[in-house]
Amino acid sequence: MKFIETNIPDVKIIEPQVFGDERGFFMETFRTSLFNEHCGEREFVQENHSKSSKGILRGLHYQTENTQGKLVRVTKGEVFDVAVDLRKDSPTFGQWAGVLLSEDNKRQLWVPEGFAHGFYVTTEEAEFVYKCTDTYNPSAEVSIKWDDPTINIDWPITENQPPLLSAKDENGLSFADAPKL
Secondary structure (H helix, E strand, O other): OEEEEOOOOOOEEEEOOEEEEOOEEEEOOOOHHHHHHHHOOOOOOEEEEEEEEOOEEEEEEEEOOOOOOEEEEEEEOEEEEEEEEOOOOOOOOOOEEEEEEEOOOOOEEEEOOOEEEEEEEOOOEEEEEEEEOOOOOHHHEEEEOOOOOOOOOOOOOHHHOOOEOOHHHHOOEOOOOOOOO
16 A cells, blocks of 8 residues: 655545456555554544435534544545644644545545545545544534635536535534634
């Protein structure tokens, strides 16, 4: 596996070595010792799998309690995946890192605790799998508006159509009003 730096040092792109032939492919998606060496020691306690259609944007989500680190990947389709630094004492506070994750490039993104996370589906549908370092706590979940001008994420919105949002995300907080970590 190759660990690739992003513009935020704690957020890493993880690129597996893929072995393939006419029968299909094999790749290692996780090894504790390598992950701990490059991303810091973590224990994953929950794994989730979601499916979304083209144009859906989920996020920007985080929890103020039970903060979650997330190791994310796409098993079908493609998404533009984003991490926003909410750590008040961080030199990259308020900055974002984004990457295309797809079934073709097989990349993963490590989003540490202290970050808001979101993704936008760029293909007809996408399946998204992610490991978490803590359990989901809906009472502590916060959503920041996807298009907050302070963060200014350059989303690859297709066909100039507004993204499809949940009610929670439609009513997300501004970056200025959102609790920081």
